[in-house]
Amino acid sequence: xxxxxxxxxxxxxxxxxGIYFQPLWKIRLYAPQYPDGLGMIIWVNKITGKNPHDLQNxxxxxxxxGMKKIDPxxxxxxxxxxxxxxxxxxxxxxxxxxxxxxxxxxxxxLIVLIGVASLIDFWWWEYDYGHNLNPHAPIKIPGMAYQxxxxxxxxxxxxxxxxxxxxxxxxxxxxxxxxxxxxxxxxLRGRKKA
Amino acid sequence: xxxxxKLALFSAVAAGIVSLPSMAQSPAEKVYVPHGKHDEFYxxxxxxxxxxxxxxxLPSGRLLKVIPVFSVFPMNGYGYSEETxxxxxxxxxxxxxxxxxxxxxxxxxxxxxxxxxxxxxxxTPRVARIxxxxxxxxxILEIPFSGGNHASAFTTPDTKYITAxxxxxxxxxxxxxxxxxxxxxxxxxxxxxxxxxxxxxxxxFQVLVPGFDYDLAxxxxxxxxxxxxxxxxxxxxxxxxxxxNASMKDKDYIAAVNFKRAEECIAQGKYKEVKTKYAHNxxxxxxxxxxxxxxxxxxKWIIPKECPGVVYFLPTPKSPHGVDVTPDGNxxxxxxxxxxxxxxxxxxxxxxxxxxxxxxxxxxxxxxxKYEAINxxxxxxxxxxxxxxEFDGRGHxxxxxxxxxxxxxxxxxxxxxxxxxxxxxxxxxxMIPGGDSAKPWGKYLLPMNKITKDVFLPTGPxxxxxxxxxxxxxNVENTxxxxxxxxxxxxxxxxxxAIPASILEPKSLKIFELEKNTHPYATKSEEEAKVVRKGNxxxxxxxxxxSHFTPDNIEGIKVGDTVYFxxxxxxxxxxxxxxxxxxxxxxxxxxxxxxxxxxxKWKPEKPGVFPFYCxxxxxxxxxxxxxxxxxxPKGSNVPIKYGTGEEMHTVK
Numbered sequence: 116x117x118x119x120x121x122x123x124x125x126x127x128x129x130x131x132x133g134i135y136f137q138p139l140w141k142i143r144l145y146a147p148q149y150p151d152g153l154g155m156i157i158w159v160n161k162i163t164g165k166n167p168h169d170l171q172n173x174x175x176x177x178x179x180x181g182m183k184k185i186d187p188x189x190x191x192x193x194x195x196x197x198x199x200x201x202x203x204x205x206x207x208x209x210x211x212x213x214x215x216x217x218x219x220x221x222x223x224x225l226i227v228l229i230g231v232a233s234l235i236d237f238w239w240w241e242y243d244y245g246h247n248l249n250p251h252a253p254i255k256i257p258g259m260a261y262q263x264x265x266x267x268x269x270x271x272x273x274x275x276x277x278x279x280x281x282x283x284x285x286x287x288x289x290x291x292x293x294x295x296x297x298x299x300x301x302x303l304r305g306r307k308k309a
Numbered sequence: 310x311x312x313x314x315k316l317a318l319f320s321a322v323a324a325g326i327v328s329l330p331s332m333a334q335s336p337a338e339k340v341y342v343p344h345g346k347h348d349e350f351y352x353x354x355x356x357x358x359x360x361x362x363x364x365x366x367l368p369s370g371r372l373l374k375v376i377p378v379f380s381v382f383p384m385n386g387y388g389y390s391e392e393t394x395x396x397x398x399x400x401x402x403x404x405x406x407x408x409x410x411x412x413x414x415x416x417x418x419x420x421x422x423x424x425x426x427x428x429x430x431x432x433t434p435r436v437a438r439i440x441x442x443x444x445x446x447x448x449i450l451e452i453p454f455s456g457g458n459h460a461s462a463f464t465t466p467d468t469k470y471i472t473a474x475x476x477x478x479x480x481x482x483x484x485x486x487x488x489x490x491x492x493x494x495x496x497x498x499x500x501x502x503x504x505x506x507x508x509x510x511x512x513x514f515q516v517l518v519p520g521f522d523y524d525l526a527x528x529x530x531x532x533x534x535x536x537x538x539x540x541x542x543x544x545x546x547x548x549x550x551x552x553x554n555a556s557m558k559d560k561d562y563i564a565a566v567n568f569k570r571a572e573e574c575i576a577q578g579k580y581k582e583v584k585t586k587y588a589h590n591x592x593x594x595x596x597x598x599x600x601x602x603x604x605x606x607x608x609k610w611i612i613p614k615e616c617p618g619v620v621y622f623l624p625t626p627k628s629p630h631g632v633d634v635t636p637d638g639n640x641x642x643x644x645x646x647x648x649x650x651x652x653x654x655x656x657x658x659x660x661x662x663x664x665x666x667x668x669x670x671x672x673x674x675x676x677x678x679k680y681e682a683i684n685x686x687x688x689x690x691x692x693x694x695x696x697x698x699e700f701d702g703r704g705h706x707x708x709x710x711x712x713x714x715x716x717x718x719x720x721x722x723x724x725x726x727x728x729x730x731x732x733x734x735x736x737x738x739x740m741i742p743g744g745d746s747a748k749p750w751g752k753y754l755l756p757m758n759k760i761t762k763d764v765f766l767p768t769g770p771x772x773x774x775x776x777x778x779x780x781x782x783x784n785v786e787n788t789x790x791x792x793x794x795x796x797x798x799x800x801x802x803x804x805x806x807a808i809p810a811s812i813l814e815p816k817s818l819k820i821f822e823l824e825k826n827t828h829p830y831a832t833k834s835e836e837e838a839k840v841v842r843k844g845n846x847x848x849x850x851x852x853x854x855x856s857h858f859t860p861d862n863i864e865g866i867k868v869g870d871t872v873y874f875x876x877x878x879x880x881x882x883x884x885x886x887x888x889x890x891x892x893x894x895x896x897x898x899x900x901x902x903x904x905x906x907x908x909x910k911w912k913p914e915k916p917g918v919f920p921f922y923c924x925x926x927x928x929x930x931x932x933x934x935x936x937x938x939x940x941x942p943k944g945s946n947v948p949i950k951y952g953t954g955e956e957m958h959t960v961k
Contacts, residue, residue: 168820168881175855175882179929253930 116214116301123297124219128207131290134159134200137282140237141165142263144173145275155185159283160197162187180272181252182261183244192236199229207294216301223298226291238265336793339780342369347814350742350807352755353412353426354776357801360407362428362439367742367753367807368778370796378437378446379407379430383897387446390899391873391908392828395600396590399433399451408432410803411462411525415504419466419530419638419747423812427462427471427504434458436473436502438510440594442818447594450510451587453608454481454498460526460539464504466747470513470568472528473500474539478520478546482585491548495520498610499539499566499620508591514571514580514609516620518564519673520546522555525631525697530747531638533656535569538641542628555628556647560680562622563632563643565659574616581610595821597828598905614674621663622672624680625652631697631738635706636747640685640721642706644696650687651695651708653721659683686724692717696737697804699744701751705785707744709736709756716756718785730790732777735760741781742807750809754779754790757802764795773797819883821904828906830875835859840951840960847872847949852879853887853901855928857953858921861936865949865960868913868942874921877906888924891938898924913940 140157143165153173154165162185164170174184187193203226210218245262248255261271268277342348348366351373356363360380364373381388381397388397388405397403407430414421426439434452439445452458457476464471474497480486481496498515521541529536544561547554574580584607592600613620623641629652631644641654661667662682670677694712701707706721714734719726737759742750756779761772776798779790823833832838832850838859841848847870852859858876866872876889878901890898891911899907913919923934941947949960 172882175880253933 116216120297120301121211121214123293124207125211127290127293128204130286131204133286134283139281139283141281142278146273160193179254180261181249219298219301223295226294230291340368340794347810349810351810351813352805352807354798354802354805355409355412355428356799357803358408359800360409362412363799370794374444376439376444378428379409381405385900386897389897391910392599395602396449396592398588398590398602400586400588404433412806413462413464414806414808415468416464416466421743421746421808423808429458429461431457431459436462441813442816443594447592448510449590452500453585453587460523463526463528465528466530468505470501471504472526472537473502474523476522488548492546497521497523501568512608514575514611516566516611527632527634529634529638533638537566538632539564540629540632560624560626561628563625565621565623567619570619571611574611579616582607583610595825620675622675622677623654623683633698635721636700636702636749642698646694646696650689651691652687653685654683655685688719688724699739699741700749701741701781702749703751707739707754709739711735727785728789730779732756732758733764733775734758734762738804740805752782754781774801820881821902823879823881823904826904831906832877840949842949845870849874851876854879856930856934858936859953860951861953863951864939865947866913866938866940872911874909875906876901878903885927886925887927890924891921892919916940916942
């Protein structure tokens, strides 16, 4: 492996450490009686409110339409993802140290798979959250589902829900791109030699 | 080219002048606060005989809140809930009503700081502290050896002390004597209350003074720091038909009290410790938020004869009401309500007169200073019935005139009247934001009137009191104050205070943190809700959250039980209070703020099933926020059973 590729994969791994300190996704809810909006912030290992009690208040409002309570303790992804990304950081650094091309290609394939799987999982979680409603909910509107958007804004009854990726996701994107770039450089070098 | 630039510059300046708000805006524009904007000032108007304190926004004149202080308030359960009952405890027992007069904001360096506002109760002498994070009464102190606490609750510039005094002199100590022997037995007290430590309000000392009627007070600032001034009338010491008998002399007195001297005398042991009993009620603004009464048992008396230099009398025409110290602390203006002049005393002259012993006599060991020696000037022919003065911070004084129904404004150094503005009708006190402090925000003037007549739509014989808002931001030397607005008042405001919204608004509390709630009967989650019987006492640990109570079905209560509903609002969202009321309960409802626990006491008197419900429209399912409590006959063996939804718990 060239020093450039080693440097790139090392950099990709080090940047990835940032996702433990930056949120991945932000969901904001606006309504007339919540002019400043309620906010939910998704991190790699937790879900918090924009303000101290936002999560409780979102759950309170959601129970009227029968949505499940968001309980960070019962979402397995929040326990699995930190381990997965920890492993990727370790693997990336190991690749840089050993200079193993096999590890590098494995890293590049894995990060793409993890990225795609995470987005699908997130979408599925939102789908389930918005569709799997308590049949005894006090407010039932035929045909209405409450799946929040992943990108952009959507009207859900009296609320306007807006969701956008946040710094953590951008960090992952940069990290993944650098790693894939590193693999690509090695791949090209290999072909040149041959 | 150059001329074009000049022309542009000229036009810009001209446009600026034309659009100067104070010139161009109509009264309606000046008081209109559009949606999305807030008022510029919080104003606090005493409620007089309603016993409360009203909060208004200025300049809109919108009523924002009534803060219950000395009267019960069934609207939110103040004085009814177990957590607030003790606030109204006195040495005479629980008193459901009071007469609030003079609100006073706490000060730092002579400037209102927005920590607290104090207010006095006239009838059963007391003072209260209201916290300005929660806008709730947190502390009430009873004043012993007093009758009619009127010259109160005026602060020193550092809020070390607030004042109290007897408007009605009484036998001190109280005893059964013929009223006609007034001169022999009746005395006055001037009281200094330590006020700078919340929860620790206490009487520092009382100065024993002759049996006059002590009316109003204000403390010195700047050069006059260390002194407080109290007006008196009835120096004739009449005990009947005071309107004639107390109006004989053409001068009464302002009592000037040197509290630093009083502190010295106390340090030197020149005081008398007197046994008595009075209540100190404190409801902390966090933690368990339960009001408790502490009984105090003695006060320190300072007898002027034994502590020379502690008090002097300043002769002042005639039956003076207000005593108001200029922002610079140099002048003391007496509101000589029956006088034909407004007397202005000079603090510097007063100190010199004391030094040079320019005394006209002595009353009960209190030197009377020579009027000529202390008087700065008399404002000639100001108006009729001058009562009370506030300042704009630019060298001008504004004095309310009851009889002539107007406000006179003048340059107090030059003693020159500048003009008058009318009031509708018979103005009592007036208020300028910060107008009794060292740094007034001299933008508005609010005279508060005693007589309303035809100002508003009539509402039968009983009418609201009226106030008028004036814009005094322009230079009153050459521009008349602009009349902006009539506003309706609650009860009878005897005085008011105002402070820029920018000081209070950011620190106004939104919720009580449930985590910090240390109430012994707090229920912090629905899982903890329960019903516990202890003999004839039943404690219901209940939660309220949109849109149900837990438990909402309760059985096993018996006639003869005393039931305490301890309701915790477990919401943590701004402006989501829940109410709680029980059918037939001989008390008020509770209005429980997010994170707070309040308790309703109920003694069911007959068997049956009684509904309870949320009284504050909290949510879309508010109408469903209800429950039932089953009451069985005395001696029946229905077990305690409770729950919400499918989970019912039986206590065996």
